[in-house]
Amino acid sequence: MRKNPLASALAAAAVGVVGVANISNAVTLNPDGVGQVLVYPYYSSNAGNDTLISVVNTTANSKAVKVRFLEALNSREVLDFNLYLSEYDVWAAAVTRGPAAAGAPAGGNFAERSVLVVATPEDTENSPLIDDSEDTCTVPPTSTNSLYTTNPTFADGRVFVPFREQAAFADPGPDNIDRLNEGYVEMIEMATIPDGGLVDAFVTHVLGEPGGCLVLEEAWRTGQSGGVTGFLGLFANAGQDPNAGLLPPSGGLFGGGAVINVADGAYYNYNADALDAFSGVADHTAPGSIEPNLADVNDGPGTGTATSRVFINGQTVVSVWGAGGATGNTTTNGRIDAVSHVFALDHLYNEYTTERALGAASEWVLTFPTKAFYVDGQRYAPAPKAPFTRSFGAGGACEPVAITVYDREEDFLQIVSFSPPNPEGLVFCWEAQVLSFNQPAGASAVMGSNFKANINTRVTINGIDQQVFEKGWVDIDLGINHASRVSNDLDVFFGLPVTGFWAIRVENAFAGPAAGDAGNYGGLNKHRGQRLCEGQETVNPTCLD
Template identity: 30%
Template sequence: MKKKLLAVGVAATLGALSGVSNAAITVAQNGVGHINVLPYYSVQNGNTTLISIANTDEQHGKAVKVRFRGAQFSDDVFDFQVFLSPADVWTAAVTLDGTVARLATSDKSCTLPTSVNQQFVTARLLDANKAQGTREGYVEIINMGDIIKGAAGTANNRTAAASTGVQTALFDATKHVNGVAPCSSTTLIGTGVEPNDLSDSLTAPTSGLTSFATIINVANSKAFTIPGTALVQSVAVPVRYARQANLTTGTVSFPLIAFDAATTADSVFNTATGNVRMYEFDLPDLSTPYGTANVTAQLAELQGILAKASVVTEYATDDSILASTDVVLSQPTRRYYYTWSNVPNDTADPLRTLATVLGATGPYASLVAGTNSVVVGAPTVYDREERTVVDQSSIVISPNPQGSATWTLIGEVSVVSINNGSTPSGALAANITAQDYTFAYNDGLVRLSTTSANGPLPVIGFTAVNVFNAGVGASGTNYGQVLPLKW
């Protein structure tokens, strides 16, 4: 068994690394990078998600784009900008407010808009998903440019001369003084009809961002802390600032708002396909060229460094300790492979906010649009004593009938629960994209396929294990564990 498992692991690793030897973007092993992706947040069933974003750069500030995307189709449900001064940490909590998620922070770092204490936005969620579409998802954290105190030379890769004055003004406006950043509105927002374009106040973005999220359920006394996946770029990156503006036209310098190879690969903004109206706040995203030639090259690099043929994790579902296991498989580039239909039409949707997924391309070409699911290979399961499942008919996706031979990943953030029966998620109480895999063994080791008919999928994530200790106090207590995925 050990030789067989090793062989599978080598094959998976080779599959994941194929084509990335020359990639400029890589996953930072130290957890610090230009871009961070938090694979999961949740406010389902009593969960609250605490988020922390830190700037480890002790000299330069960072202008950071933060975007929450929903678990089902990765629709933008909340985005804003945070200005981190050197060695600054920004924190917030995501809670349930009525039927939708809400952000709350008392942090003193500057943001645009000036207050981000508000409900998430459902404008781009289809009617069938509005009630719960904000409650689970993942988070993009992108350094748009460094904030420095003046500079000699070029301010960024798009302007011919530096502007020491505006660079120093932004640094002073966002640098904490006695624990509070001044957040000068004249510098950050301006006095005109349109908000300031801060591009010339920034220099090329560098590494330094690190982050984590803690999904905590106070009532059930459990918590799961998940580090962000950090992406670092080894070549020069141009300033990627776009205004946090509800505008489709204007003077934004990088570049004029348009769907093209210099801005985004998100074809929902293509007037010939999704036809959703694009705004300045939609940029940058993970597909925006970040030291690469165009969006195609950017996606190719991300696909290469995040693709995995399979992942390995331990699991525990022993009833004697009420153990439950959820495996989160987040796919932060999946959105860029969708094909779209504009539904409803412009008459019924005058603001052009909605589009329906028709299918997908690339590694997701086999996607079933109706369920937003992709068929992957069968899992390989072992118990803790090296026994393995020989008859695959004993492994099913609950509540499918015994003998099912189809395994799928649903949505952008696929949550695979193990041995949890008709309830699709145990440890995390996930709902939107959760499904249960039923195995013959209560505890053990599983290799989950992340390969579709069109190749390995770009996946990040973790395993959440919850166990119950009945011997603590009068009613016992839960313990949450987080296991990193292996491959």
């Protein structure tokens, strides 16, 4: 047990911050995959990869949803917009590369940066990426052009939306176009749209078409005249309330993603993580707004707190957060901690194989979906804040970890450095981090990541294998020096908030074009882990010390 950080934290905690848990609205990571917030751990358009993203509304009410694509290094937005799902609606899109064409932004043509493609029923037969998608309203429009929005197009007429220029990040990280081409996605339900209301009429499909996407676009533009729908400025003008007539989020969303590589015949699909009971208030914000975000978790109107519900070893740990507002400070917790600690793992486990006989390549994606709120001092000062220990700089925000590799015969290898060696030892520096196994320098072999870390599980001397761990499993200890801030009810969690998966590619040397077969296989397994919380038994008996 890790008593020293806890003892220090509890000594600094004031009894007056002890809160009462609002169990009825405690945010939780829903194991059934349905909720108010969806986190898609990874997208990539590198090395011939495309990424498909979909979201499903399982309810009889329309939804206003914030869609946000975040780059891998510092979770800065590369594309965000509002999505309006009709009842029982599905929206799907692909992240790919654009055409090498004139008119691309400075810093490279569209073929060098990610773009979003949304197929409509009219053009699915021309799309190699998407089988079909509803004509669902987005603001700004992503699948069409409008009176106010002109998107670029492929040669076949399909509209695409380029990810924003990397110079817009304005942080200490590299000003590199590669930052656009890998990352993760979050979707946050802003509000439930009640049946029969004005907004519902704009969103609901009639004969396969929504009632008024242009109306929604005009509603988010300011002005008293010049519109064509009669609703110019309905949401955006001074004195207007964009939440008027809307209800708090009610959940019922699920989604999935898939990284596909047509040339390799590979398809790595995953389910989005789902947060349920995230918010009890409507928060319908303008397209492009950085709110709502994961720090807007709440127990309901006027509470100022957020409650987390975490399952540990068969017990339910309910903790209250928010003594320091949304993100808190270096000593006082914030509401963001409620989200962080439903994701927090003390130890993370998964398997790997790099068997030469199989032509196998293994990569882990480790995404830290709340890290920016703790390490990005430009947006969320002060930084760093626990459980993270470094602020984001030119080399990222590098966190120390300990890695133990086991083969399938119970032997183990303690990894003491990454390859190439890092002067700080074992560190994860980015917010969507690819970890490769036994790969040379350069982009990773499966996801094509340009920001990978690599570990060698083969010990060689003079080119001769001395100890070979080609396959087995790995234990990453995330709890070393990583203790959370103290909750209002004096709980402390260990580890880091993380999600992700293991992706494996296998090449069958006995198959392939010469044999008339596809010779490549792909698979994906979600990470597993253990959680650790320590507290005061008299205050919260389910977080035992």
